[in-house]
Amino acid sequence: MIEPTGPLPSTVYWRRRIAAIGAALATLLLVIWIVGMFSSDDESAQPTNAAAASSSNPPPGMAENAAASSSSTTPPPSPTETTPPPPPPGPPQACPDDVIGVVAKANKPFYTVGDQPELSMDVVNNGPVPCIRDIGRQHRELTVLTADGATVLWSSNHCLSAVGNEVRVMQPKEAFNYGTRWAGSTSQPGCGAHNPVGPGDYLLVAKLAGRTSSPVVFRLER
Numbered sequence: 001m002i003e004p005t006g007p008l009p010s011t012v013y014w015r016r017r018i019a020a021i022g023a024a025l026a027t028l029l030l031v032i033w034i035v036g037m038f039s040s041d042d043e044s045a046q047p048t049n050a051a052a053a054s055s056s057n058p059p060p061g062m063a064e065n066a067a068a069s070s071s072s073t074t075p076p077p078s079p080t081e082t083t084p085p086p087p088p089p090g091p092p093q094a095c096p097d098d099v100i101g102v103v104a105k106a107n108k109p110f111y112t113v114g115d116q117p118e119l120s121m122d123v124v125n126n127g128p129v130p131c132i133r134d135i136g137r138q139h140r141e142l143t144v145l146t147a148d149g150a151t152v153l154w155s156s157n158h159c160l161s162a163v164g165n166e167v168r169v170m171q172p173k174e175a176f177n178y179g180t181r182w183a184g185s186t187s188q189p190g191c192g193a194h195n196p197v198g199p200g201d202y203l204l205v206a207k208l209a210g211r212t213s214s215p216v217v218f219r220l221e222r
Contacts, residue, residue: 092130092169097211099127104142104206104213105179113184113199113220119144120179121206121213125170136166139209140178147201149215156180159191184220 101124111117119142123135142156160180168176185194199220206213 092132095125095127095131095133095170099125099131100133100208100211101126102206102208102211102213103175104204104216105177106204106216106218108218110219110221111184113196113222115220116181116183117218118179119182119204120177121208122175122177123170123208124175125172128172130169130171132167132169134165134167135170135176135208137164138162141207142180143205143207144182145203145205145215147203147217149203153197153202154182154185154187158187158189 101122103122103124105120105122107118107120121140121142123133123140125131125133137160140156141162143152144154145152170176183194185196187194197220199222201217201219203215203217205215
């Protein structure tokens with residue numbers, strides 16, 4: 001540094017220089033502190049503003065997820081569902097052959113020769129629903145056969161009228177019974193050739209329009 005000169009002692013000038021340098025340093029430090037304070041205020045304010053913006057305006061993805069979560073946890077109300085009543089049943093249909101049952105009946109298993117056995121038949125609807133069937137006289141027949149079933153000895157249609165319709169609404173398991181007495185003799189079409197039969201076993205078979213019953217065995221004794 002340049003040596004101070006002047007009328008005063010040199011120490012005075014050195015002190016003045018030191019004081020000036022100290023004041024300059026103090027001023028410089030003050031300026032640096034002020035600048036640093038304002039800089040830190042600006043930086044600390046930015047995250048606060050960003051956080052405020054983040055809390056008030058969430059990113060689109062987060063907003064969509066929040067909306068989806070809200071919609072999944074709160075299902076919309078559904079309209080009340082009602083079951084319509086079943087339609088009313090239609091009118092009965094014709095009975096198919098496979099639901100019609102025909103049963104032959106003899107009122108006793110044994111008779112004395114000369115008796116007139118009571119022979120009959122049941123017509124039954126074995127189906128689950130009502131149905132319609134013509135079970136008139138022209139469709140029914142009772143026959144008496146030899147024990148081996150080879151020969152027809154008597155038929156109800158030989159002497160009784162085989163004319164007439166009888167259309168019925170047959171309820172499930174409902175039976176219609178039709179019967180007659182057998183004179184214990186043979187018959188021919190037109191109600192001719194009556195010849196008494198002797199003791200022995202005979203078969204009774206009932207028919208309805210092609211439906212045939214199982215044979216029932218009965219006996220004539222002396």
